[in-house]
Amino acid sequence: MLLANNISFYRNNNIIFKDVSLALPPQKIINITGANGIGKTTLLKILTHVLIPKKGDIFWNGKNIKKNLFNYYKDVTFVMDKQTSNINLSVIENIFFWKKLFSSKISNKEIDAILDLLSLSGYRNTLINFLSSGEIKKLELARLVIEQKKLWILDEPYIGLDIETINLLNETFINHTKSGG
Incomplete structure (x- = not known):
């Protein structure tokens, strides 16, 4: 709590x-x-x-x-309303940066599935500054799955997203709560 x-x-x-x-x-x-x-x-x-x-x-x-800040940060993901992805890195480089930073156990196959689900597969080698605001928001939200933490705190999570992605995000929230998050 x-x-x-x-x-x-x-x-x-x-x-x-x-x-x-x-x-x-x-x-x-x-x-x-x-x-x-x-x-x-x-x-x-x-x-x-x-x-x-x-x-x-x-x-x-x-x-x-x-x-207990260290232990708290092991359990919490904060996705801000502002972009935190590195614009000098590609989509996949940002994902692998987060994976390493948060010692995520997520597999490459799971990363591919996330990219497919978010319609970002075609952009995996694209630099962030060439993405639309909605595509950047999708990438930011991918951190939720990559970091695999219990508590998700999101600021303005729906901004820039299409209705299909909003529905997918809502489903992801529900699944996360059902699995103990």
Whole structure:
């Protein structure tokens, strides 16, 4: 379980949110919605320790992530709303970079299946800066399967995706929760 306890965050002396507490139970899909600029991305960055709250604590499976950050990162994947793929690498080079970085046990056959599923097979040797925004988003989301982690935190996961990919992503979310994520 991911637990946020009395989180407060300020930017330039402005309160973004104050004393926010929430519990995200395992095997659940949680969707955080709200107006633009209200602090959704900021909250996700705090939950992933990209930003540090002014006050409050985050707990993963009962342990404060400040004291157990390495173990927390072994269990969490954060796909941001901004591109994190290296534009100087091809699709397949990015995938193999992530595979090595996260010590993923995923096989080359499984990687080929992911590329097929996401309609990226024809782009495996294409540099990222030649892909459309939707194709880049698909590649970013492929990390979910490659990293094989329990907790997925996604910021704006549907932006730039076609309806077929959105449906596939929703199915992937459901399958992940059924398998213990």
